[in-house]
Amino acid sequence: MENARQLRIVFMGTPEFAVPSLRALVAGGYHVVAVVTTPDKPAGRGQKLHESDVKVAARELGLPVLQPVKLRDPEFVEALRALRPDLGIVIAFRMLPEIVWAMPRLGTFNLHASLLPQYRGAAPINWAIINGETETGVTTFLLNHEIDKGAILDQVRVPIGPEDTVGTMYERLMNLGTSLVTQTVDRIAAGDITPVEQQSVDERTLHPAPKIFKEDCRIDWTRPGKRIVDFIRGLSPYPAAWTEMYREGDATPSTVKIFSVSFEPAQHGEPCGTIESDGRTLIRVACADGWITLGELQLAGKKRLAVHDLLLGWRDVNLCRFYR
Template sequence: MRIIFMGTPDFAVASLDALVQAGFEIVAVVTAPDKPAGRGQKLSESAVKKYATDHDLPVLQPVRLKDQTFLDQLRSYKADLQVVVAFRMLPVAVWDMPAKGTINLHASLLPAYRGAAPINWAVINGEKQTGVSTFFLQHEIDTGNLIFSESIPIGDNDTAGEVHDKLMVTGAKLLVKTVRAIEEGNYTETPQDEISGSTITHAPKIFKEDCLINWSCPVHQVYNHIRGLSPYPAAYTIFKDKTFKIFSADLSAEKPEKQPSEFLSDGKTFLKFACQDGWISVKDVQLEGKKRMSVEEFLRGFRISE
């Protein structure tokens, strides 16, 4: 089969590499346009573009997916199948082009956690397992017929970043299995509303207001919120009138004698915030205008008083 791959971040690179290593013919790669980044605002290439360039794969970087020039380019590759991993929402003119359709790898056990941030929301909500799913694209996002899925456990202390890395590996393997099955014609499609015991849930894009910690919540809920947003975009609170990001923490069910959001510290080794029914002891933090550091480093350079 002639395959066009579409993706942008590191998560997608693992899948692209798995397909290349498995011997599939990747005739072109579609990824995001280069973007200014850093203090110098130099143009930065996507992780997928860097991989494609290193492996001499043709790269397309459309600004608009409905642009006729791009559609003509895409059609010229005569792809049998398109594979999408962590890319943009595609118009019908794109996903309906190949004879064998367009498949997507999604980082959840569909129909649970449809949307842009499935890993974050699964951890935030305290789920004990998640997974990856492959499906054929249809009109509405993440609603297509399932091909395969595979689950993994979420540890009690796993961050979204750690779950991301596990799913990146699991997903790449599942994608190779899926493409091989399509090539051999050895697969079945299952409508998502026929998945036994499943519930449709959504995982919308994370905005800044979603990252603000509510210390009045139960301590386990606050803890899940912190690890579900770590390392990016990171949960935060307002501390000494500045944004204070928290990347990792410990929790204690000891009943606090302070009001939610009030804190205790010895000024040297610990800083903890009161929740509804326990304490969150921060470990890895970043104060607005400063670099990320351990709480011990932070306290050495910051005079603290209750």
């Protein structure tokens, strides 16, 4: 048994999702000897250098920061070795080479926003909702040579409600992960944790969670209504589901982002993508087995608005249709 607060921890992460865990470790008296994050990158119109969320937090907390361009760089590896790390913690970072993840004497563990082995990959929260799951969670696991396939240390489960989006679940899992990270550190130090290997899993039963690109976010109106609702929830508010809209008389379509919808099963003879509106409070779209009622959307070049507000200035809505 060791004192968890005396372990020399190297924390590695980049986005907002990792920040609460870093803050909780410092607030809890754990000994974070350094933070590793991505190099500053040009961003925005002025191409000013942008610091990662983790770097900003680390600087506020007074922690040393390492920003290697390459994780195998000898200078970085030596700097890491000089820290004499007992434990590595990774949250939303890059794939680590063995020379890095194997360096801490107690190993390196990762926090992943799914119930591994399900939803291995870069976008687990999105895909769980897109696939209509009613439960997800967070997992800590030891890093090895393969992405998200290391031995599982601990898990916490949480339900996905019918109104949840990737935005609401992101917040919930980010906060849930914070307590799981400190709990995992305590259990590793106490020696009361038994890693469970993932080798015996039938890969054919698993759902992947690959990175999501723009084309992956296009809505297919020929699909069943529930699948469309889950698809939009799983991409709201970011990166956002979208569709092409054709206005009668226009030669080219425009892009519409859709953030919230509901589904009403019904039989109809309308082509999928047909738009109907009362011009005041309702816009609905025909799909394979009913109507999708729109809640919030964003027309090209406009602000995100609720349907009621949008219709105050959208007079030709019934002359439009969605493609696919």
